[in-house]
Each structure stands twice: as structure tokens, then as C-alpha cells.
Amino acid sequence: MTHPIEDHGLLRLLTCGSVDDGKSTLIGRLLFDSKSILADTLHAITKTSQRRGMQDVDLSLLTDGLQAEREQGITIDVAYRYFTTGTRKFIIADAPGHEQYTRNMVTAASTANLAIILVDARKGVLTQTRRHSYLAHLVGIPHLLVAVNKMDLVDFSQNRFEEINRDYLAFAEQLGIREVQFIPLSALNGDMVVERGDKLNWYQGQTLMEILETTPSAQRRHAAPFRFPVQYVCRPQDASNPRLHDYRGFMGRVESGSIAVGERVTVLPSGLSSTVKAIELGGEALADAATEQSVTLLLADEIDISRGDMIVKTGELPTQTKQLDATVCWLAESPLDQARTYLIRHTTRDTKAKLADIAYRVDVNSLEKQTVNQLAMNDIAKVTFKLAQPLLVDAYAQNRGTGAFIVIDASTNNTVGAGMIS
Amino acid sequence: MFFSQQQTAYQHLSHLDWLEAEAIHILREVAGQCSNPALLFSGGKDSICLLRLAEKAFRPGRFPFPLLHIDTGHNYPEVIEFRDRKAAEIGERLIVRSVEDSMQRGTVVLKHTDEPRNKHQSVTLLEAIEEHGFDACIGGARRDEEKARAKERIMSFRDEFGQWDPKNQRPELWNLYNARSHKGENIRAFPISNWTELDVWQYIEREGLELPSIYFAHTRPIVYRQGAIVPVTDITPAKAGEEIVDLQVRFRTVGDITCTAPVISDADSLEKIIAETATTTITERGATRLDDQASEAAMEQRKKEGYF
Ligand SMILES: Nc1nc2c(ncn2[C@@H]2O[C@H](COP(=O)(O)OP(=O)(O)OP(=O)(O)O)[C@@H](O)[C@H]2O)c(=O)[nH]1
Numbered sequence A: 001m002t003h004p005i006e007d008h009g010l011l012r013l014l015t016c017g018s019v020d021d022g023k024s025t026l027i028g029r030l031l032f033d034s035k036s037i038l039a040d041t042l043h044a045i046t047k048t049s050q051r052r053g054m055q056d057v058d059l060s061l062l063t064d065g066l067q068a069e070r071e072q073g074i075t076i077d078v079a080y081r082y083f084t085t086g087t088r089k090f091i092i093a094d095a096p097g098h099e100q101y102t103r104n105m106v107t108a109a110s111t112a113n114l115a116i117i118l119v120d121a122r123k124g125v126l127t128q129t130r131r132h133s134y135l136a137h138l139v140g141i142p143h144l145l146v147a148v149n150k151m152d153l154v155d156f157s158q159n160r161f162e163e164i165n166r167d168y169l170a171f172a173e174q175l176g177i178r179e180v181q182f183i184p185l186s187a188l189n190g191d192m193v194v195e196r197g198d199k200l201n202w203y204q205g206q207t208l209m210e211i212l213e214t215t216p217s218a219q220r221r222h223a224a225p226f227r228f229p230v231q232y233v234c235r236p237q238d239a240s241n242p243r244l245h246d247y248r249g250f251m252g253r254v255e256s257g258s259i260a261v262g263e264r265v266t267v268l269p270s271g272l273s274s275t276v277k278a279i280e281l282g283g284e285a286l287a288d289a290a291t292e293q294s295v296t297l298l299l300a301d302e303i304d305i306s307r308g309d310m311i312v313k314t315g316e317l318p319t320q321t322k323q324l325d326a327t328v329c330w331l332a333e334s335p336l337d338q339a340r341t342y343l344i345r346h347t348t349r350d351t352k353a354k355l356a357d358i359a360y361r362v363d364v365n366s367l368e369k370q371t372v373n374q375l376a377m378n379d380i381a382k383v384t385f386k387l388a389q390p391l392l393v394d395a396y397a398q399n400r401g402t403g404a405f406i407v408i409d410a411s412t413n414n415t416v417g418a419g420m421i422s
Numbered sequence B: 001m002f003f004s005q006q007q008t009a010y011q012h013l014s015h016l017d018w019l020e021a022e023a024i025h026i027l028r029e030v031a032g033q034c035s036n037p038a039l040l041f042s043g044g045k046d047s048i049c050l051l052r053l054a055e056k057a058f059r060p061g062r063f064p065f066p067l068l069h070i071d072t073g074h075n076y077p078e079v080i081e082f083r084d085r086k087a088a089e090i091g092e093r094l095i096v097r098s099v100e101d102s103m104q105r106g107t108v109v110l111k112h113t114d115e116p117r118n119k120h121q122s123v124t125l126l127e128a129i130e131e132h133g134f135d136a137c138i139g140g141a142r143r144d145e146e147k148a149r150a151k152e153r154i155m156s157f158r159d160e161f162g163q164w165d166p167k168n169q170r171p172e173l174w175n176l177y178n179a180r181s182h183k184g185e186n187i188r189a190f191p192i193s194n195w196t197e198l199d200v201w202q203y204i205e206r207e208g209l210e211l212p213s214i215y216f217a218h219t220r221p222i223v224y225r226q227g228a229i230v231p232v233t234d235i236t237p238a239k240a241g242e243e244i245v246d247l248q249v250r251f252r253t254v255g256d257i258t259c260t261a262p263v264i265s266d267a268d269s270l271e272k273i274i275a276e277t278a279t280t281t282i283t284e285r286g287a288t289r290l291d292d293q294a295s296e297a298a299m300e301q302r303k304k305e306g307y308f
């Protein structure tokens, strides 16, 4: 018997955009029309919709799973939904549109490979559309798709669609977004989602589902230098087993690039070099390992290595620095405080950090650079941190894995900021 | 930048390999960041996957955590037998804490004797966390199981009362997990958050994992009750007037006997189960959980109170 699902890997995407543009409804529509909603779930949301006096099934109930969300008809936090078509597994994150919950949108964006940015055809490009586009671009989502939704409310007008495209492109150009696709649709009625419908015949492009099925999930990080932050050191110290007696396995996930047995590596920050003796996964030997694989590396020489160290190929070293210049998105209610010491987590390493300087804050609407001396929730700014211990970094634009960090408030242990190294 | 031609030929990981690599990474982060974690192991299919993932993450070393089971005392004997055998086979420590002990201590009070004990597991779990000082519990919950779970972070913070605050979750960016907590607080870590029921079955088949026998089609006495199939056992006898019939069934999930129902099926192999799962029209919980149907927000409520 053959497996019901062919394997074309996995695509992670999110829906974002302004409040009430129809993000949750669109996901509901995608799941519904791709027959990924099972009968009992449909029955439950139909009952809820009826109880609330609606005529049709409210598809946003499929992702708005919290009581508070259902009561208010809004999305508060990200919901993850899963579906497969004949060719692929999809993980969709439904992001909230309200500005107040921007941090949850950033959470969803950080792992996505494609962003569907919804625009209400009646309202056009709004501040939140710009904010989310800016954030999607900032975290480096490779594929941006602008979905002009609620076309049913503007008589499926091609003019209106093209007008919004022009507005959006003007903003995108300022941001330096090079590639963006546009699609008109009605999430409520389903036009151009899975089915083409018969109201948008002037649109010649692919349906949303066709776009999702053909977007490459290729991992660009293969071409980047090898980066292996050590998560955990395996030392069984089993005296009775000669093979395990001296076993030292360095466990981690390949953040970028690839490595093969026999290659020369350098361990940082010590700077000592060795050769890869073996690569293992669950006790099985592998010849090589590449981006996103979790493996164990064994080296030919005995070198002291612990969590937080990084193994790289000799000759392809990252930058070692005690100062971070970065774009930061502030996520906490309490402002970023120049007087306080924070914790920065970068790969598997933590260090204390203090804000040294705010170069400017970006106004997401005008993209104007503003001088400020404090950062409040949802602010995006170019800043400099001083670090207690050096970190091993690459620019975020070159390498997501070694270019990203989070800021933690050690008093609450909350994650309060997200940073992308310049 | 340097890279050789043959390395760029590498395309992508298959979806199972990707999910596996993500789960291993999460398990190692828990081990690296937390000082005293535990892995919840019930003998069910999700925790069987977790066990294999932990082997892949930490062998040839020992697991950096014990296994923990919160036993309601209402489990199928096949599952308990499997749980004990499996823990012994892989040579890891298994801690069992039972809801019945909490009942004796008076911390769990039942309204009536035959009520489902599922939700009372929270009390016993929190007691076990306190007793052992666990700062993290690794669980096999999946986001596709239920709408409140679909909202939960991979590293989910719980306060000192074990409560989840869904409106105030920590941002979770990239693969930079924040598993920090103060004494008395707790992290729930979910390495297979992004797996679906189908992924789980496919992984079990690919890895050749053994399962308790009741996951496969077998003949069992049941009664029909309010449209649900209720297995007839010592704990759940037939009520007066109910007709007992023998049916070919299997379990999609094996929880507390009083609230887990089987489905009619003749799938007696993993291949057949996978085929059925790929074409089913009812969700895992919808088909099998008698406790979630109580109200629309039953799961969210239980989670806020410390449930997994
Ligand atoms: N007419 C029409 N209405 C739509 C369409 N898509 C969504 N809506 C309606 O717009 C309203 C908001 O939809 P949601 O899906 O909840 O919006 P959202 O973007 O998820 O909102 P937040 O997550 O709270 O930002 C609902 O009443 C939908 O029924 C559409 O294509 N046409």
C-alpha cells in the first residue's frame, strides 16, 4: 500500500494584516474547502454560529479557540492549524490584527516562510497593514503575498484591486521589498481561495491554494557557513562499556550550512580546532548533516566544550563581539529601560546586557527615523547593546540562526524583546 | 561565503524528518535550560513517540530526566503493563503518582464515585511537581488536538498554582525557547506541538514502535449510550436495560477508561490505521473523548487549572 501523503516537505505560513480584514475567516475557508475540517468540528462551530444568531457558519471560530476571542470576535493570540494537500504539509499561523497583540504576530512571523498579508478591499492599506508588512519584511519572510479580501463588498472591482496594488507597492518600495504577489479574493464566499469562483474572471493568476502548493520551501541557509551551537554534551561515563567510557558527543541542531565526517572544525570561543570523527543521530552513524537537522558531533581531539559554545568550519568564523548593533522589536508593556540589566539569549548562549544607545525609532507609517530615549511596547528601533560576555554572531540578513536574539527580563523571566543583528 | 556544489543539491527534509529534528531540538533545550525536568509517559501513542524522540536526542547517554505517569487508577491493564515494560526495557526511571493517593490525602474530592478522574489528574500532577521539585514537565500534547491547545506555546509557562494564562503568553520567537522559571513555577514543554494525529501514526510506522494492543482492532463488549460507544469494563458496567454487543473496535487514544471511547474499526495493522486516519471524518477527541463535549471551553478551563 502506498502512503496517503507524498512528501514534499513542509511549508510554514501566517496570515496577518489589520483588524477584521478576514485572516481567521480565510484560514477557516482554506481548511473548509480543502476538506481539512472534520465533521464534528464543523458541527460544533455551526452550533456556536447559530447560537449567536448568524446565518452562515462563522469560519473564524475554527481558529479563534479561546473563550475571550469568541466572546469578542477577535483574535488575541496565534493559533496554529495543520493541513495537507496531495503534495504537502502546511502549518498555518493565524496572527492577531490588533496592535495591542503585535508581539503575538511577531511570534508567528519568526518561523514563517510565507506571509499572507490581508487587505480589506473597502479600506485599502492601513497602518496595521504597513506595520505587519514591515515586520514580515524585517524578520525576513521570503515570500510575501498580499491578499485583497472582501472583494464581494466592492463588486469584485478590478479597478479597486489595482488601486490597492499601487498603494501597496509604493510603500513596499520604500521598505526595499523586492518581490510581492497580489491576489483578489473573498474569504467569506471562497472566491480564488481553493476554487476560482465566477466573479473574478479578470484575474488570470493562480488561486491561493495553487500558490501555496508551489511556493518553494527551499532552505536558503544551506548555502550559508556551517553553524552548530552546542545545546547539550553527552558524556555517558559508562566504565563498563569501553566504547562509552570516553564518549563525548556534542548535541545540537545545524543552524546553517552542512558538515561531513572528516572536515576540519573550530570550536568557539576557545578557538581550538579538530576534525569531525563521527556524526550520529540516536546512535546511528551519518555521513553528513545539513541545516535544520538535529545531530550529535564527535570530534577527533579531546577539547573542553560545553553548552553555549559553537562549532564552525575552520576558516568560516562568525564575528565575536561584546557589542550588538541590532533592530529590536520591543514586546513588553514596561519600556526598555536604559538603567536596567537584561539577559540576551542568542543561539544556546545567554549573557547579561545593557542598552548603550537608541540610534532611532522607526515610524511604521511614514518610515521616518525618530530620535527617542525610550522604547515602548511594539516600537521598532535601531539600538546598541553592551554585553557582559562575547557572542558569536552573523548579520541576520545573512543568517537567521546566528543573527537573531531575544531579550529576557530576569526579574519576571518574560521574553521582552526580539532582536535582529545588523 | 564558501560552499561546495554537491551540498547545495540537498533539497529539504521530509516532513517527518523535519518534525523529528524540531522535537529533538526542543527536548535538548529543556535538558540544557532546566535543572530538574520530567517526561510525562502514559503508555499512549503520543508519549511513545516522545520516548523514541528522547532516545534519539540523548542516546547513548541516559535521559536527563525521569519518566512520570499520573495514574487515574482507571487505565486499561494492557496500557499499564506496556508502560512498566517499556520503562524497564529502555532502562529509565519511572515515577508513578496516582489520583487515588490524592483522594486518600483528601486533596481530590469526587462528587460521585464513578465520575471521570481525568480532570483530577491536575491536582496529582501539581502534587508530584511539588514533591520532586520539577521545574519542567515534557508532555506529548499536540496543537491539532483541540482549539485551546492550538494556541499554546511550545514552552508554556505555568505560575505557582500551575495555571496557564492564555491571554498573556510569552512571545516565542524563532527557535529561541525561553524555559526560564522561578522556584515553584513550572514550564510545560511540548516537543510534538506541530504534529498531527496522522504524523504520529506515520512516525510510529516508520520507526517500528511497539504499541499497547488496544490500539489495534479487537473484539470488545460495548454498549451504545447517547450515540457514543462505551466499552463495558469493571469500572464502566452496562446500565440496566442497555444491550451489550461485541464489536470490532480500536482506540485512537487511551486515557481514563471512564472518558475514552473506542471507534469501530477493523484496522489491525499500522498501515490500515494510517489509511483510516488519512480519510477519517471525525477528530481524535470528537470521536473518543467524552469529557470535552461537556462545554465549548472545557479544555481551556482545565488547562487554566493546571491540566496538561
Ligand atoms: N463580506 C465579506 N466579509 C468577510 C470576508 N472575510 C471576512 N469577512 C468578515 O469580516 C469580519 C472579520 O473577520 P475575521 O476573520 O474575524 O477577521 P480577522 O482579520 O481574523 O480579525 P482579527 O484577527 O481580530 O484581527 C467577520 O465578520 C467576517 O465574516 C469577505 O471576504 N467578505
Ligand SMILES: [Mg+2]
Binding pocket: A023, A024, A025, A060, A074, A075, A094, A095, A096, A097
Ligand atoms: Mg482573526
